[in-house]
Amino acid sequence: MGKSASSIRFAAVGDIHVTKDSAGSLRGFFAQASEAADVLLLCGDLTDYGTEQEARILADELHPVSVPIVAVLGNHDHESGLADRVTAILKEAGVRVLDGEACEIEGVGIAGTKGFAGGFGRGSLGAWGESAVKLFVKEAQQEAMKLEAALAKLRTPRRIALLHYSPIAGTIDGEPAEIFPFLGSSRLEEPLLRYPVDAVFHGHAHRGTPEGRTINGVPVFNVAKPLLQRKRPDVPPFRLFELPRDQPDS
Secondary structure: OOOOOOEEEEEEEEOOOEOOOOOOOOHHHHHHHHHHOOEEEEEOOOEOOOOHHHHHHHHHHOOOOOOOEEEEOOOHHHOOOOHHHHHHHHHHOOEEEOOOEEEEEOOEEEEEOOOOOOEOHHHOOOOOOOHHHHHHHHHHHHHHHHHHHHHHHOOOOEEEEEOOOEOOOHHHEOEOHHHHHHOEEHHHHHHHHHOOOOEEEEOOOOOOOOEEEOOOOOEEEEOEHHHHHHHOOOOOOOEEEEEEOOOOOO
């Protein structure tokens, strides 16, 4: 499918969970996403245990993709303590991995970070009590600050936020209530209110809800691959999203 003169198409998916046995199993899927879109967005948990072997397999599986790829890591990508190596391997393969940074593709600004847990609204965990609790909350605050710093750098009229953890409770609805606080944080929504975007993409919640909205009405899409496979079994498990392409002044 060729480029459209009037719109930019994004294919978004997360929670691919590449394992040592994934070699050869994802090339067709990524080729479909590449054919359908102008940009491929990857929303974390790209590997299962965050190993170099898994990252190299993923990089090889991405070989058929002919459009720009922008990614953030997820909690699984940190499991082995090798997130820097996973990032380096993906960057060597041409993937733009964002961790509190921003980039511009096809005139659209993309701000990305992993995000973190902590809960939503009045149920958000506060930095009070034991030092371990304060460290947990500090991590959530730092990830929100990363997102805000990335958004603040953007000067494009169209903007997208890329996360792994959810910034709202709406897209994790369907998950067991007991684990809601571990699926995202309202602290991630706060920068989105100060720096409005056109859309937010995240993963992590495999049994959540595909779409919700921030307080100020911005669409938030849960693009966890297991969720998309279950909700839309007849189409490839990535989310297509279009933004109008800015037209030059005549």
